[in-house]
Amino acid sequence: MGRRSIDSNVGRWTSMGLLLLGFLACTLAYFVISTVLKPSNPISNYDGLAIDESHESDGVSLERENGGGCCRGIPKLELWGTAVKWGTEHKYNSEEECCKSCKAMCSGKDGPCLCDSWVFCGDRNACGRQFGECWLKKQKDTWVPQRQDAGSRVMWTSGLVFGKGEGIIGLETEHGTLHIKLYPDSAPYSVQYILELLTLRHCAGCQFYRAEGRGESWDLKGNHIKDASFGPPYALIQGTLEAAGMPFQTIPTEVCRTVRRGVVAWVGSGPEFFISLASHVEWKNSYTIFGSVLPEDMEIAEKIAQLPTRPDVWNNVNVSVLEKPIPILVQRIKSNHEDISHKL
Structure with a gap:
């Protein structure tokens, strides 16, 4: 939806007839949703999902909206800043847990967040003893966060958090x-x-x-x-x-x-x-x-x-x-x- 349909090689083998029919059905469903928004910029390879008109309940997606798998950062990026919690004493098994730990310090109704950025080391091979370290930090200006390093050799994943009335x-x-x-x-x-x-x-x-x-x-x-x-x-x-x-x-x-x-x-x-x-x-x-x-x-x-x-x-x-x-x-x-x- 919103991008040109991507042509696919259906295959030439007659023995795959049933698979071909299934593929055509999925392609038709994708075409329906892809036509709702104009494909004026063809640079993307976005694959939309087909429309389901079964009047799905709002509750189906609430788990994802409330943070299930939706707290993440940018890999190969290390943000700098004043440490609120040191990663050597603050470890988790996933970036989602690290991200949520920062958000947990940003739940107050008034005042700025105590934590507005986090840095996590999640590659066991690259991180070694630092695996699982979750550094919670405070930026001077969250809109212009301090970068320590970025690139393929960086083992850290970093993210931002905006509190109430921020961002x-x-x-x-x-x-x-x-x-x-x-x-x-x-x-x-x-x-x-x-x-x-x-x-x-x-x-x-x-x-x-x-x-x-x-x-x-x-x-x-x-x-x-x-x-x-x-x-x-x-x-x-x-x-x-x-x-x-x-x-x-x-x-x-x-x-x-x-x-x-x-x-x-x-x-x-x-x-x-x-x-x-x-x-x-x-x-x-x-x-x-x-x-x-x-x-x-x-x-x-x-x-x-x-x-x-x-x-x-x-x-x-x-x-x-x-x-x-x-x-x-x-x-x-x-x-x-x-x-x-x-x-x-």
């Missing part, structure tokens, strides 16, 4: 600013890209270009209406976050959370993205979700979805394209929503 960016438009909470624990590569984007002086080319309301398929809270279709329209606004003239590197797929109202996710491997106005449990865990719009700003997204559009057809699917694309300025936001950095 918020603003997508400023002429219709208002969408404040987005980033998820570095479940989408570390994606957040790393956003942090790099914030260091640029501009984001020419960043814009919203597609807008579709909930239609008669979802209610005001984004819940799917029983027996209604799953689109079109697909209840989303779509755009791109790529600075014109800058080379873009494909973002690794970081599947974890399910698409719910307000989430911000990549189309394939970016830089195209969408903000969902509804909960698409039928898409299961098909997208890299790297943030969510603060609830109080969803009315801005709804406003954009109601702007004048013109019909278009992408991969045989009817879509609604904005008559006038909306430029986006990306900015770093304080916990009180004050701009403390330049706008892109």
